[in-house]
Amino acid sequence: MAPQLYPRYPPELTQSQSDYLLSNIKDWSIAHGLAVRPSTSFVPGGQDSTGALATTAPVTLFPSLFPRACFVEALSIQTAYNELYAAIAQDERWLQGIVEELLEIDDFIAELWKIHLKVKEEGYVQVCLSVFRRDIAKYDKQQSLGLFRSDYMVHVDPLDTLAMPVIKQVEFNTIASSFGGLSSQVAKLHKYLFSIDAYPSSSTNIIDPSKLPESRSIPSMARGLALAHLAYGSSRAGLPFCVLFVVQEPERNVFDQRHLEYALLSTEGIRSFRLPFHRILSDTRLDKNRTLIYTPPHALEKSYEVTVLYFRAGYSPSEYTNQSDWDGRLHLERSAAIKCPSILTHLAGSKKVQQVLATPHSPHLKRFVPDEHKASRVQQTFAPIYPLDKSQAGNEARKLATDPDTAVRYVLKPQREGGGNNVYRKAIPDFLKAQPESHWPAHILMEMIEPPALTNAIFRNGEVQSGGVIGELGVYGVCLWRNGENGSPGEILQNYEAGYLLRTKGDQSEEGGVAAGFGAVDSCCLVDV
Amino acid sequence: MAPQLYPRYPPELTQSQSDYLLSNIKDWSIAHGLAVRPSTSFVPGGQDSTGALATTAPVTLFPSLFPRACFVEALSIQTAYNELYAAIAQDERWLQGIVEELLEIDDFIAELWKIHLKVKEEGYVQVCLSVFRRDIAKYDKQQSLGLFRSDYMVHVDPLDTLAMPVIKQVEFNTIASSFGGLSSQVAKLHKYLFSIDAYPSSSTNIIDPSKLPESRSIPSMARGLALAHLAYGSSRAGLPFCVLFVVQEPERNVFDQRHLEYALLSTEGIRSFRLPFHRILSDTRLDKNRTLIYTPPHALEKSYEVTVLYFRAGYSPSEYTNQSDWDGRLHLERSAAIKCPSILTHLAGSKKVQQVLATPHSPHLKRFVPDEHKASRVQQTFAPIYPLDKSQAGNEARKLATDPDTAVRYVLKPQREGGGNNVYRKAIPDFLKAQPESHWPAHILMEMIEPPALTNAIFRNGEVQSGGVIGELGVYGVCLWRNGENGSPGEILQNYEAGYLLRTKGDQSEEGGVAAGFGAVDSCCLVDV
Structure with a gap:
């Protein structure tokens, strides 16, 4: 039983109220690009062969309740998290230790690490910042951009009814952090619905514009890309600049990405192109200085110098279908473009890192976040995470999991990125018994977060489903840094919190990921509990 | 053969260029609400029973070429046209003469006229403007709003190759002038496509941002509704105010209307509701002062005082399916709300009025537009229009049409509003012979406008069709006036041009109306010819 925390919510709707609410959601969402391409379960493949149809992105009918103090804390500590992961991504030796434990059991991480080693052997391109030419010696370093998202759930101790709710981290994303484009829009949608009295007046003591925080994720993330673009410095190849969005194709969640592209152009005046992951080698090349040159297939007579590579693809093993995909990733890593993320930043987001940081009494967090107060606040968001290896903590974990x-208080997660394939609670012992013990370290064991009971309704594929839900708060962070040399610390150039996302899913599914069809984008209605 | 006027256009596209252009059109349009609900030919009825799917509104791939001088003239004379139709709508006796000729042959106009007579008998509600209380005697009059659209085609005299192209009016809309919401967006789309080099560089000597006029139709029309809302004055019933959009249901072109609603709320701070035409009597009532009270079905405990009735329905005979629909229209006309349009303004837009004005040597235009220069410019946009009655012009027309x-230089059009059912050129004589001569006056005979040859491509229902097209320029006009008394002239309070629309259709179809699936929304690329 999930603990009770919130007032009775959302209000019951009469048929007329529901009709009014839904017709406004359906129209506002399309008028404002809060949309996705429909799934094949909604529109069968072939019927819309050119991909001209769209539908409302899965959204909640009401903004979900969320404890104000938890919301404020999650946003407040984002810069500390940015700092933490920027530091990890710069500490190659430390990362090497982490990665080497996984080399045997995780091919994907092994291949990514190989790419890093190859580029390291050749030498990463040193960026020359002519805008800071006075300080050239100081600034002659590689730069990296992170558009991060740290995901949390509200946790209420089921054994201590007086305990305040706290946030516990679910995961930290260092690559392809999605929904920043839609989260700005869904917060606006819920505010709009309030403003037109689509929420029954009985609920207006709970829903109130002052309790509906906006999400500045679109302009904030676009600004992050723009800052990296500026930090690239002056042209190396004498060509016009562009940013490349490395994308999957087809992409149902395309409008999420497009909002960032449009903001980048309209607000920052920066051109960007969408480069399908499988076209890296055909549409880009490196010149002798390893400047990345992009030639658009639609304008072969034009070439652009790529300043920033923004990956919305390449994070899942299933995307690498043959050697040329790996060659493509290496090709981009070798380039002088600022990567969002670099291979090391990508690896820093592996679950093994999260586990090592969150292993009880771990010394690692202090290493990367020297400020004790900051580190302590970050530490408090960790749910205890155990390795399943031969260490002391690992031995403890094996007992707990088998x-x-x-085991009912735990979840077993694969080390790899991408979501899915989690094993929950009482299913864990049998799952582990079914495979050789040598494979166990490919997973981590994490204490389950116990979210408070919450009800909402989700509009998806033209249908409304109501019931118990779980909300996951994602906080975006922008961090731009210049790497240190020979292990010495680098310099953080930009570091800010960049808006939030609430993703809400049915409490039965125990799986996340709105694009995969399991949940909805949502916004927060803050409550003081 | 259509006359040649323009340079070779649009450029040919390679497959890659076409892919790039289309993927950007498909994504930008949905991200910015340049959308419609799909037709049942695209998505069969039942598959999307809740109406959650949307698709790109039919649009042209390129902005269509349009002579700059014609464009400027069409926009310049809009205020004169507004003045003309506001004057006609105030001259009940003159309109009576027009309408009486049609009573026997046009049931729809006859019924509308009956509504006017009933309200006149009872007396139109006199609006009291407390904001101008000092001048109460002067301002104690009925007020009307027109959101007009005057439609033109470019005409090139096929017999005089040296003649400059001119604009000729197709029709003047006084009710439910549509596409103002989408036309702002399509002009932005074409500008965006230019800015991302989606148009091949070979065409950039023709397409250029300075030649792509924006259309301010969304804010301008929303401002018109807001000005009428303000002119309504202080509350008569002590209730919160609202504007009502009287709409058809279902409405595929809903986003066009929604853009005006959203602008009205976000820019002007004015609440509006959508009232389906068939729900007039169930959701509104008149109090003893004939103040119109709206009670939303979703919030029966709330009531609003309606300031402005904006009709996006009620213009077509097919919408009046039984007596209660007529009762509903009467009910609204009796109310104190400012109508956009009133019955008289609606009737002023009948083709018979256009015909009477454009009948060669007609005395009527001068009567309504005393300024000779203005009247002359308006006159020049008339294509000669003949009645098919027993007058001298009518006798001439009978000879020309049979x-x-x-006959090949003419089109035969029904007097009624709504488009469709036109008979063209050589089909006219047989069409007339097939019906009794007593029915002939239900039509007018209009000289065909000869548009220059033009090519473009239209994206509709996920498909591209290229070929010869005809563009129709619609210029929006906002006019708010206070009626005179006993036939004396009233006072124009607001009068401005409110943006433009280009509607482009295949030159084979000879039918207009994008919503009906016959064309596309478009914007102008101005050329000096």
Whole structure:
């Protein structure tokens, strides 16, 4: 039983109220690009062969309740998290230790690490910032951009009814952090619905514009890309500049990405192109200085110098279908473009890193966040995470995971990125028994977060489903840094919190990911509990 | 053969260029609400029973060429046209003469006229403007709003190759002038496509941002509704105010209307509701002062005082399916709300009025537009229009229409609003012979406008069709006036041009109306010819 925390919510709707609310959601969403391409379960493949149809992105009918103090804390500590992961991404030796434990059991991480080693052997391109030419010696370093998202759930101790709710981190994303384009829009949608009295007046003591925080994710993330673009410095090849969005194709969640592209052009005046992951080698080349040159297929007579590579693809093993995909990733890593993320930043987001940081009494967090107060606040968001290796913590974990009585408080997750394939609670012992013990370290064991009971309704594929839900708060962070040399610390150039996302899913599914069809984008209605 | 006027256009596209252009059109349009609900030919009825799917509104791939002088003239004379139709709508006796000629042959106009007579008998509600209380005697009059659209085609005299192209009016809309919401967006789309080099560089000597006029139709029309809302004055019933959009249901072109609603709320701070035409009597009532009270079905405990009735329905005979629909229209006309349009303004837009004004040597235009220069410019946009009655002009017209040699230069149009059912050129003589001569006066005979040859491509229902097209320029006009008393002239309070629309259709179809699936929304690329 999930603990009770919130007032009764959302209000019941009469048929007329529901009709009014839904017709406004359906129209506002399309008028403002809060949309996705429909799934094949909604529009069968072939019927819309050119991909001209769209539908409302899965959204909640009401903004979900969320404890104000938890919301404020999650946003407040984002810059500390940015700092933490920027530091990890710069500490190659430390990362090497992490990665080497996984080389045998995780091919994907092994291949990514190989790319890093190859580029390291050749030498990463040193960026020359002519805008700071006075300080050229100081600034002659590689730069990296992170558009991060740290995901949390509200946790209420089921054994201590007086405890305040706290946030516990679910995961930290260092690559392809999605929904920043839609989250700005869904917060606006819910505010709009309030403003036109689409929420029954009985609920207006709970829903109130002052309790509906906007999400500045679109302009904030676009600004992040723009800052990296500026930091690239002056042209190396004498060509016009562009930013490349490295994307999957087809992409149902395309409008999420497009909002960032449009903001980048209209607000920052920066051109960008969408480069399908499988076209890296055909549409780009490196010149002798390893400047990345992009030639658009629609304008072969034109060439652009790529300042920033923004990956919305390449994060999942299934995308690498043959050697040329790996060659493409290496090709981009070798280039002088600022990567969002670099291979090391991508690896810093592996679950193994999260586990090492969150292993009880771990010394690592202090290493990367020297400020004790900051580190302590970050530490408090960790749910205890155990390795399943031969260490002392690993031995403890093996006991917890194989005993059905204790396993019910845990979730088993693969080390790899991408979501899915989690094993929950009482299913863990049998799952582990079914495979050789040598494979166990490919997983981590994490204490389950116990979110408070919450109800909402989700509009998806033209249908409304109501019931118990779980909300996951994602906080975006922008961090631009210049790497240190030979392990010495680098310099953070930009570091800010960049808006938020609430993703809400049915509490039965125990899986996340709105694009995969399991949930909805949502915004927060803050409550003081 | 259509006369040649323009340079070779648009450029040919390679497959890659076409892919790039289309993928950007498909994504930008949905991200910015340049959308419609799909037709049942695209998505069969039942598949999307809740109406959650949308698709790109039919649009042209390129902005269509349009002579700059014609464009400037069409926009310049809009205020004169507004003045003309506001004057006609105030001259009940003159309109009576027009309408009486049609009573026997046009049931729809006859019924509208009956509504006017009933309200007149009871007396139109006199609006009291407390904001101008000092001048109460002067301002104690009925007020009307027109959101007009005057439609033109470019005409090139096929017999005089040296003649400059001119604009000729197709029709003047006084009710439910549509596409103002989408036309702002399509002009932005074409500008965006230029800015991302989606048009091949070979065409950039023709396409250029300075030649792509924006259309301010969304804010301008929303401002018109807001000005009428303000002119309504202080509350008569002590209730919060609202504007009502009287709409058809279902409405595929809903986003066009929604853009005006959203602008009205966000820019002007004015609440509006959508009232389906068939729900007039169930959702509104008149109090003893004939103040119109709206009670939303979703919030029966709330009531609003309606300031402005904006009709996006009620213009077509097919919408009046039973007596209660007529009762509903009467009910609204009796109210104190400012109508956009009133019955008289609606009637002023009948083709018979256009015909009477454009009948060669007609005395009527001068009567309504005393300024000779203004009247002359308006006059020049008339294509000669003949009645098919027993007058001298009518006798001439009968000869022209029944002789196959002369009929080829003409189109036969029904007097009624709504488009469709036109008979063209050589089909006219047989069409007339097939019906009794007593029915002939239900039509007018209009000289065909000869548009220059033009090519473009239209994206509709996920498909591209290229070929010869005809563009129709619609210029929006906002006019708010206070009626005179006993036939004396009233006072124009607001009068401005409110943006433009280009509607482009295949030159084979000879039918207009994008919503009906026959064309596309478009914007102008101005050329000096």
